[in-house]
Amino acid sequence: MTSQPQIVQPPRIAVRLVNLFSSDEEAETIEGDLLEEYTHLASKRGASFARRWYWRQTAKTIAHLAGTAYRTAPWSTTAAIAGGFLLRRLAARFVEPAIFAVIDRYQIFEHHFSTYRFLASTGIDIGHILVFLFVGCIVALGVKGREMVATMTLGLIFGAMAVIAVLVMVSRTGDDAFAWRLTWYFADSFAMVIGGAIVRARRSAATTRPSIA
Amino acid sequence: MTGRDYLGEFEHIIVLALLRLEDRAYGVTVRQEIEFRTHREVSIGAVYATLNRLETKGFVKSHCGDPTPERGGRSKRFFRVTAKGVSAVNRTQRALHSMTEGLDLVRSYS
Secondary structure, X not given: OOOOOOOOOOOHHHHHHHHHHOOHHHHHHHHHHHHHHHHHHHHHHOHHHHHHHHHHHHXXXXXXXXXXXXXXXXXXXXXXXXXXXXXXXXXXXXXXXXXXXXXXXXXHHHHOHHXXXXXXXXXXXXXXXXXXXXXXXXXXXXXXXXXXXXXXXXHHHHXXXXXXXXXXXXXXXXXXXXXXXXXXXXXXXXXXXXXXXXXXXHHHHHOOOOOOO | OOHHHOOOHHHHHHHXXXXXXXXXXXXXHHHHHHHHHHOOXXXXXXXXXXXXXXXXXXXXXXXXXXXXXXXOOEEEEEEXXXXXXXXXXXXXXXXXXXXXXXXXXXXXXX
16 A cells, blocks of 8 residues: 655645636646645745745745736736726726615605615725725626736726825825725725636636646 | 847747756756846746746746655656757857857957
């Protein structure tokens, strides 16, 4: 009877990240290569050293995969990003009217003032997050294999625009409270990336792969 | 002859690693061979990004091996250099040699 090599599980989040950024064909070989070296390093140099190595490799690998994904189809990726930018601007106009239509329809202001207050403030912010999530999904659907690059780029663009806008507002008004809005704006950008990750994960799951022990 | 007939720096290193490793060349061995000989940490993503580019150019070919238990049942992707790849290495080596010939790099520029 031959002894099976002891497989130590690498950081799960790191594995998922590599999976999200690599194409279905690449994912199996890259994960296999990383696991082979990780198992070897964990037995030779210890689990914490191996974990650090795995995270370092993940960060560098993601950067390369993202760069490669963009270079393989720069025009269609750019078009999807531009389309997503315009779609978000268009869809965002309907958030407030939609929420106030619900408030009017069910006479929330008259009967449930605390609910009204929630919907008219936090509800609008949540509505914007859902718009960003939706746009992230639409953009990802248009760029097969480059879902994460496209949605992350768009998320970064909106994040940078939000930072600039908040800096301008704070410098003009001197009111630091505007800076707190950044948490919502970053949540919007993050929702967009989550939209991309959802589409990517669903596409990966749909692709049949050899079983993983 | 165009710029595409020559290899970039990392492409050159990768192809030389494949030639050294012969039929044992896959992601892990290529990465380790480069680290061992150049003393620079290389990511597996950089290795595959370059190998895929070289395959598109026709300089290398790949095939999948059998799944192995130490890789959690995942298969290896083996690479080998094509005749076109060997020509590209030779051309790049000659170009580098031609550019450095007669230069005393240690004395002039250190």
